Amino acid sequence: MDYNHKEIEKRWQRFWRENNIYKVTEDPEKKKFYVLDMFPYPSGAGLHVGHPLGYIASDIYARYKRQQGFNVLHPMGYDAYGLPAEQYAIQTGQHPEKTTVDNIARYRDQLDKIGFSFDWSREVRTCDPKFYKWTQWAFMQMFNSYYDNDLKKAQPIDKLVAHFSDHGSEGINPACGKELSFTAEEWNSLSEKDQRDRLMNYRIAYQGETMVNWCAELGTVLANDEVSEGLSVRGGFPVEQKLMNQWCLRVSAYAPRLLDDLALVEWSDSLKETQRNWIGRSEGAEMRFPVAGKDIDLEIFTTRADTIFGVTFMVLAPESKYVELLTTPDQKEAVEKYLEEVKHKTERERQIDKKVSGVFTGSYAVNPLTGKEIPVWVSDYVLAGYGTGAIMAVPAHDSRDYAFARHFDLPIVPLIEGADVSEESFDAKEGKMINSCGPKLDLNGLEVKDAIAKTKKFIEEEGLGKVKTNYRLRDAIFSRQRYWGEPFPVYYKDGVAYLMEESALPLLLPAVSSYLPTEDGQPPLGRAENWTTPEGYPIEVCTMPGFAGSSAYYLRYMDPHNDNELVSKDADEYWRNVDLYVGGAEHATGHLIYSRFWNKFLFDLGLVCEPEPFKKLVNQGMIQGRTNFVYRIKNTNTFVSHGLRKEYDTTPIRVDVNIVSNDVLDTDAFRNWRPEYADAEFILEDGKYICGYAVEKMSKSMFNVVNPDDIVDRYGADTLRLYEMFLGPVEQSKPWDTNGIDGVNRFLKKLWGLFEKAEKEPAKEMTREEKKAVHKLIKKITEDIENFSFNTSVAAFMIAVNELTALKSTNKEAMEIITRLIAPFAPHIAEEFWHRLGEVGSVADAAWPVYDPAALVEDSIKYPVSFNGKTRFMIEVPAGTSKDDVEKTALSDSNTEKWLAGKTPRKVIVVPGKIVNIVV
């Protein structure tokens, strides 16, 4: 009987479904293992072959762990809130829920065909009220918490309130937006509204006026990781900076822990590095420069305290509060004109157009070390959101300050010996200091590193400022002016935000008449009828961003049907955290930061037991498309094959990859593809039409989308799974190339043939050779799965089958072991074999084979003998021969004597089982 993938796969998928094979429950008797995929956003285009790559890898690992006896949690769900569904809704008027549900059904259908071992009883959808209840609930906890910098953890906001009314702001160190100082009397005399306003400065989920990335085209704000090069990641629309009142999460408070705890996880160096850069820790000093003639100190942050003697001017960010304070009447007009200019530049323009611009405020600051007065300028190269929004400029040793000084003809004073600053600044942090001596501090002759330390110490001692560590990580903006997201459980009384009662959760997303903003610019929820509390107070009209639902979904899988808790203590303590997380590297600065933050917050509250959510993380590479081209001779309907195209004047045209096989065009299918090609003529080479190719993003418009359903239909899920793994290392990005899938399919057919022969034979002992082939395979596959090296595993299976074929093996036991080994990779064919071998239950529960090292011991070992590194011949010695004896055998070989020609060997190196190297 031939290998009939359709019949086999259908049968066993049904068997798994009907017997709930992949359903998992907490079992204290068994060790747990949690394997998670980043859940997909169900887009309208369905899955292409790139999507399942990571799912297949994690499925192999999950199945392997299960066969090793672990209790494996391997769930799947959908990140169902998102912009595409909403935009589709705007265009068609169809409720995004309808689109989303349809897309999910299609995804599920496609996923099912590939034979994953997901426990679908634990499925979650972020747009399901039973799920988003807990997203809203977590927000409420954040609203009711502040971050205590001394305790280094989140605390109830009531504790802070109590402290304020007893002691004022003294004696407590909460993370905040602005550092405020007030007494208990002052606090207690504030109205409720003013107290609540002030608390926003401390809440972990808070409302604040912040500079946001505003995308006018999408009508919403975007998080930093949703913007790339000044354009929105989704849609590619321009993004500008705008001051708006928004909900934010105080992620910045967790920056030190997010940085330090990277030590607790097994992630790739590059990913950790990306996160470190994004968190952006820098140690420096915050210093005060008095302003001449005014009772104001200008606060700046610098990492180069050593360069203080080279400060020739100061610069403020255009949005800095100091601008208004320091602008003199005669500079007022010029400053206002400049601010107006800057405001109209979008983020993108600011980045592309790096022309130096700025304006003088008219004020001077006093360098506290030299007593010299230096001008204060305003320029958009200084960022409001980092440090204090003001800098001391050292043009000799900072390229940006240098460009500015050159443009406005400001003095440049070199501070490092030998630095030539006539053409460019000297930015390196090395060398000996010069020109750095004042009445109280002398840095001359010191190395930069020592000068920084000395200056910092001096600044603290003299009270000129303080040592400070700054982080680049910003608070996450948590409001979106959109419809298709979680509503905030917040209402407004006298313009002040109040939380709803927990019993009001989930706060259901209301129906609206249109998904566009209202006429007066309110978000779509402004259209919802009766969007008020029973008392008539208006409810927040913004919704939460995409990352809200995806930040704690891994916890919900542990206990998905619990309506009383996000996750029960028992479930959390059993499953703890994700042992293996597989997904794309594009989430490095978004989801993976937010999720870690969210988990740490819940950890502080004692609701989860692990400080990090994802222990080991593997980033699967992107699968790019491989586009095929045909070459049309200009102004004709004749197409010339790739090899001959140079002889004609041609236009390359993308052609649907599904009518091309191994770069050979199916010319009949091409004529049927589009009406205009119906009477196409072809100039062939060797009787075939060969297409050209290029690697591009996989997308419909490039005609290079390969659908997994088509592959499954033609070759079967097992072939697809093996082939996706065989393509190359999981972590690596690579183009999808259907060429070559035949090889994997051929292998499965061979395996099938081998099995059918063995199946009929009576059970017997494996021969020495069979045993060797099989145990070599056990060893290799076990190591490979642990190392996530699946491409070499597939190769190992092919070798084993080739070896057994060469041995004319019909051994049942050998096939039984291979069945168990291949079950994680090709579960359908393995399940078929398993049952035909008379086993009961599912192969998913078959124990992982144990490797017997004795099976691999050779009778004899061949050593290549080389002289000075050049291989000359082989010697053979019995296995187990000692190093010394190998050496003796090698030296007494007649070939060796010939080569040595009487010379004495200087050194003999024997590498067991590998090589004998004789150095003359």
Add this chain to the structure above:
RNA sequence: GCAGAAAUGGUGGAAUGGUAGACACGAGGGACUUAAAAUCCCUUGGCCUUUAUCGGCUGUGUGGGUUCGAGUCCCACUUUCUGUACCA
């Protein structure tokens, strides 16, 4: 600019510092067949030698280094990919 990763046949890719190119695709040759498909067998980095075998030389982006021995380790450079960017 900064950070990270990478560079091996026609292609995808293998190689705990120890016989480079596993495995697969593609290509070439052959068997079977009326024929094709399917299947099976042989060859396949380059160059040289040979009727053929045997054999020799060369070869992992470039240039150095460490080592008995380097694709692998170290230094410098080139190129490519990814991330990030007025972060003071």
